[in-house]
Structure formats: C-alpha cells, structure tokens
Amino acid sequence: MMTAGDTIDSATRVIEVRVAELRQLFNEMDPAPFRSRDLDPNAEDFIVAWSKELPRDSALALQVHLDRSPGRPDEAAMLRDAVHEYFGGRTIAARQRLRGLFHRGRISLVIGLAFLAVAIAASQLLDTLQPRGGVLSVVRESLLIGGWVAMWRPIEIFLYDWWPIRAEARLFARLATMPVRIKYGTERPSQAWQQDWPAVSQDGRSNLQRQVRAPAPDAQ
Secondary structure (H helix, E strand, C coil), rough: CCEEEECCCCCCCEEEEECCCCCHHHHCCCCCCHHHCCCHHHHHHHHHHHHCCCCCCEEEEEEECCCCCEEEEEEEEHHHHHHHHHHHHHHHHHHHHHHHHHHHHHHHHHHHHHHHHHHHHHHHHHHHHHCCCCHHHHHHHHHHHHHCCCCHHHHHHHHHHHHHHHHHHHHHHCCCCCEEEEECCCCCCHHHHHHHCCCCCCCHHHHHHHHCCCCCCCCC
C-alpha cells in the first residue's frame, strides 16, 4: 500500500490509528484553521492511552491508516504539522499547570508554616498558664493537631501532585515531535479526498468545483 509522510525508524514504537477520513481525527466544532484545530477527544484519548503503555524512553511515531486513496500531495505534512501543534500546545499548558501548582504550593507552605508556628506558640503559652490536664489540655493538643493539619496541603503538593503533571508534559512533548505517516487503503485514483475535510479547505473545494464545472473553451 502507498504511504506518505515521515520516515519511521524500525526501532520506533508506532501508534496506529485507522480512520475513513482525516477529518475524523479533528474536532469539527473547533472554528480554528486546520493547523490550529484541536484533535477529536476520542482520537486524542486513543493516542495518549497507547503512548502511555509504551516505555517512557522509546521513540514514538503515529501511523494513520486512511481508507481512501491519496489526495493532496501535502496532506501528510499538513497532518503532521497539525498534530505537532496540538500536542505542543498541550505541552505548554501542562507546564503552565505545573508552574501554577508550585506557586500555590509555595503560598500554601508559607501559610501552613505560619499557622503551625502560631499554634505551637499558643500551645506553649497555655502550658505556662495552667498545668496539664482538664479542658486547656484538650485545647493545647487541638492547636498542635490543627497546626500540623495545616501543613497537609503543601506536603501533598510537593510530594505527590507535581510529578504526574511533569510526566504528562514530557509525554506531550514526545508526541509533539513524533513522525507522522499516512498509509492509504487503496492506490486507485479517486476524488474522495475532495470531500475529506480538512484535507482541502472550503474555499479550495469551491475553486476546484468551479474549475471542474467551467465550460471548455471553443475549439479554434
């Protein structure tokens, strides 16, 4: 079968997707131009889920099995650019989320430490006012417990919450640079690609239709 697009090395782990039309890979509700259009959520979930099952240090590639015959000579490059731009955007978004998480973590740490210091100081003050025992003893212990509970959120952020986001950013960065290739289902010439948005824009399709319908010039 005929293929078009990037060369895929034999050591590369290939993510394979089968569609009848290229437009099935993209969110048709997104009004952005093709290159900036979001992937269809189902297509994105499929690609990301497959890539997560592969070794983290392996090179990735995307091979799209397209049921129709080849269309525009640049459609494989257009598809590659669109996929790269989409996952590049997801990489930036994930890194921004990570920076935002660390920012909240630092603020939470300052607040937690301040509250813990106040709770410890108040507990020690109560301890000097009255010997241990009775209601004040319960208050002192409650202050200490509350102070340490205030540290729960920054501890959670700096120990657990950040690394899944960093792993996601690294995965998106790999997907944003992977080779992309189209494998066509048939080599027989066909006009099916003309109806396969976004392989051809609406303006381009209208121009093509006008050229096809235009009457031939009279023979001299």
